[in-house]
Amino acid sequence: MSTVTLTAPASHIPATRTRLRLTTRGRRVLASLAALPIAAAVAVGIIGGGSAVGSGDGGAPAGTFDTVTVMPGDSLWSIAQSVAPAQDPRDVVAEISSLNQLSSSGVDAGQKLSIPAAYSTGS
Known part of the structure; x- marks a missing residue:
């Protein structure tokens, strides 16, 4: 049977x-890798930013409604019938x-x- 002995090599070269x-x-x-998330966030902001814009429809000017x-006991249907008796209540509601x-x-x-x-x- 043989024996093996391990010894560290003598090295004079410093690590x-x-x-x-x-x-x-x-x-x-x-x-480029560091700037990629910033560029992606800016792109999403530019593309999705237009969704916050309202429609082009003009709102009702001030004073055009009563x-x-x-x-107690009123409903939208009864209010619609009282303010516009000649109109279809569904449209008024x-x-x-x-x-x-x-x-x-x-x-x-x-x-x-x-x-x-x-x-x-008044009209």
Whole structure:
């Protein structure tokens, strides 16, 4: 049987640390990688920024509508019938809901609703 003995080699050369050196090409690649998230964020902002612009429709000028206070027991349908008895109540309810930005047809007593000028008592 044979034995193996391990010994460290006797080295008189001191261990030197190597320093990382970047070439010009390496610096360009590193700078590009660092700038990539910023460029992507700017691109998303430019492309998606137009979605915040409102429509080109003009809003109702000030003073072109009357207001009605909702009484207990009133509904949009009854208000529509009282302000425009000759019109289809469905159309009037839709216009009142749109003007007041109502998400549902429910209204509360004491709530003030704007009525379009076409159905106001002054016209």
